[in-house]
Amino acid sequence: MANHDCRFPIEIQPESHEQVALAQKIANQIYPSLVIPPTQHLSFTALTLLINKQDIALYSPYLKTTIKVDFLNGAVGYRCKRSSNKELIARAVKLKNIKNPRVLDITAGLGRDGFILASLGYQISMVEKSPIVHLLLKDGLKRANQIPELSEITCRIFNIYEDSIDYIYRMDKQDYPEIIYMDPMFPERNKSALVKKEMQLLQDLVGTDQNDPLLLEVALKYAQKRVVVKRPRLAPPIKGPNPSFALQGKSIRFDIYQT
Ligand SMILES: C[S@@+](CC[C@H](N)C(=O)[O-])C[C@H]1O[C@@H](n2cnc3c(N)ncnc32)[C@H](O)[C@@H]1O
Incomplete structure (x- = not known):
């Protein structure tokens, strides 16, 4: 249990x-x-x-908001139709001279970033430690799997319920991914009211993560090529070594660590 x-x-x-x-x-x-x-x-x-x-959703009576994972119509569905290699996240994970790098997303959440990466062609394992967030994601993936245009994407996704640190420690050496991706919870990072409410609800559920420096340390040890960390644009990097470089967007930034 x-x-x-x-x-x-x-x-x-x-x-x-x-x-x-x-x-x-x-x-x-x-x-x-x-x-x-x-x-x-x-x-x-x-x-x-x-x-x-049809689905499983999480409702907050005090925020009066509901979240569920919807890869067809939600924000991800819309973005996926427009996903291109020019997107910031695509540039953040792009490795020269390596075909089909494996990505391990160690903070899966509602799977938005992971799904976008899968839609760009990456094989991705998504690990989530909250049983409820994992349940919502599993439900969203199950529904996406039944839609032919989305099942081409979901077939590249492997969804895991576990603490990422335990998961990484259990991995066999030959399975170490080229890229580890992380997007730890950060308070109030998006201006849109709806996203703000969704993020607030997710935070109420899982708290703001306290284990970011440890997650980064482990990621840096096990990623074969790079670690990509999503941050709010003006937030400091996670405590630890300095990123090798960063890519800035309008409201977010990717800190990239070559390993
Ligand atoms: C900001 S959300 C990630 C959002 C995700 N990138 C997306 O696009 O939907 C952060 C998630 O990381 C999860 N998390 C934090 N530490 C973790 C760990 N050690 N192992 C697995 N999941 C973790 C939290 O439970 C939370 O669901």
């Missing part, structure tokens, strides 16, 4: 009786959590996983 880091038990509410068994199965895997029968009112203090026929 996986422990989430939230202060309150997570409530899990199936939309109808058809989803009760799935809700119970999830409740057995995530601790502490509570299944709320379909028509019963929610507590208004807890975060709630809403389960319906």
Whole structure:
């Protein structure tokens, strides 16, 4: 059973009786959590996983916002249609003279960056330590898998639930990736109100990560070619060695460490 880091038990509410068994199965895997029968009112203090026929979403009663992973219509879907090798993230991971480098995303989150990299052709393993974030991502990938134009992308994604440090330590030498990508949580980093709310909800769920310097240290040891770190444009680099160089966008920056 996986422990989430939230202060309150997570409530899990199936939309109808058809989803009760799935809700119970999830409740057995995530601790502490509570299944709320379909028509019963929610507590208004807890975060709630809403389960319906189509998807699984996370609802925050105080932010009055819902997040789910949607690779077709959400921000990623829109960006993927326009993803090109000129995008900042594409330039950040681009290695000269190496065909098909493997990317390990050690802060998978809702999988947006990972999905964009997969849409650019990279083989990518995404590792997430929060059981709830992992569940949302797994659900989004499952739906994407059923859509032919997206399944060409999802077939390049390997989704893992684990703390990345444990995962990296367990890897065999021949599996060490050329690139390790990380995007640790950073408070209030985006100006758009909707993204702000989504980020706030994600932060309420997983907290702001305290293990960034350790994650970077481990990443630098195991990445064969480079580590790419996403930061808000004006934030300092993560504590540790200086990046080899940086790529600046309008609101974000990629710090790149050659290993
Ligand atoms: C800002 S979010 C990443 C967003 C992601 N890049 C995206 O595009 O959706 C950071 C995520 O990293 C996860 N995380 C932090 N430390 C981790 C670790 N040691 N192992 C695995 N996941 C970690 C957090 O739980 C959180 O979901």
